[in-house]
Amino acid sequence: MISYEQNQTLTQVGPGTPMGNLLRRYWIPVGAEVELEDKWTKRIRILGEDLVLYRDLKGKFGLIEEKCPHRGASFAYGIPEQDGIRCPYHGWCINHEGQCTEQPNEPEDSTFKNKIRVKAYPVERLGGMLFTYMGPQPVPLLPRYDAFATEGTIRIVGQAVLPVNFMQVMENSLDPVHTEWLHGHYHEFKSREMGRDVKVAFSRHHVKTAFDVFEYGIIKRRLLEGQSENVDDWRVGHPVVFPFTLAVGSGGLGTYALQMRIPIDDTHTWHIWYNAYVPGEGVEVPPALQKLCLYDVPWQDESGEFITDYIDGQDIMAWITQGAVADRTDEHLGTTDKGIILLRKLFMEQIAKVENGEDPLGVIRNPELNEMIVLPLERKKHHFSEGFESVTMRFQTRFCPVVQELIDLFSKVGIK
Amino acid sequence: MLKGRPMQQRRPEISVPKHTRKLFCPNCSQPLLNERSLLVKYWRAQDTVYYCYCSHCAWCGEIVDNARVVISELDEGS
Ligand code: FES
């Protein structure tokens, strides 16, 4: 239970808000490169700002505010140029810095264009994704987390727009015991209802959980009933990468799985599941898996009910039913919620850091530290003990159009 | 409606959530209910616990409303 004002501080992400200012200190995904292969623009909304991502004629990506400064038509219908984008309405041209460079119908010697500037943000590519930085100068480095920076991986990326504030999605990642219920007992109950009597590894009881702040976020660890303290689940754990990413353990399968929760605005989150698989030595990757596969993750059936027979769908149901912005003035936290309390404190501390003119947690400026950031991850994870196919088909990966090729490749020749 | 409200436009008064105590920082005595601090109420068995983070002095720790005081006696002779 926290106060209304503290809940606002933790959940408002628009320009000028404390959380909005903090989140703008990080590189934020805005799309996948493949999205702009057959088209030039993509409308996006990030941190309450309506923007247009575009590719210019030289192949460079840009991001500017959606509305043309002239009379407000959308750059989503813009014309790509050598260095920027042109408004379709009267042809004003804007470069990557947001400077207006042409107003074709103004007098030839007019300097009016020099006065016109729009919001524009830099775009960088990594691991098949496009990222932007919306904060003040100087721009920090785009973090080269192992999942993105590892070369030659097979990449499949699920996405969904969820009508929910990002903070409750992040709190879910600091709540290890929910897995035992939501993905364990509830999953078993759902399966029984559908005529399948299954017992899943997720339902194993938690003996204890622990949380440690490290240089990129919080590592969470769990000890399950019957495990010795030597197991990876307890010894190593896996991290929540501050401020909006969960890195799920690989289960020793040569896989990386990031769940990124990008705030669209106070009541919507763009959820990305970035999965990268390292093929084994000398393995030939079939054509279907050579290019990043971006797909939608459905979470509602035709009647508008949540689809809860897969793991991520169960989480989505829980997040959204909490309300668009969870009312934290009316919750009842217990001792198993200590990870959530730690996360809230970490956000408040980092907000204070930004206000004191310091870099918040995980912002990187030293290129030597950024060649490849290897995140701590369990290699052997109890929750993934049922094998690649079973786990892959119980997560949102089941919706990937090339999932069968992935499973076949894995069962035939293996993944590192 | 989806835009965040800038800080200046916020309501000046601080609301006290139901059943929450109006607590002050044990280190610097500033109110812990302000919008940049954190006063998280939770329950540990019978006890009510307030996890505190003070935005003024960065102190963090817990304040506990004890329902009972339990002390174990030292073993005689040891
Ligand atoms: S038991 Fe946790 S939300 Fe209901």
Ligand SMILES: [Fe+2]
């Ligand atoms: Fe979950």
Ligand SMILES: [Zn+2]
């Ligand atoms: Zn204080």
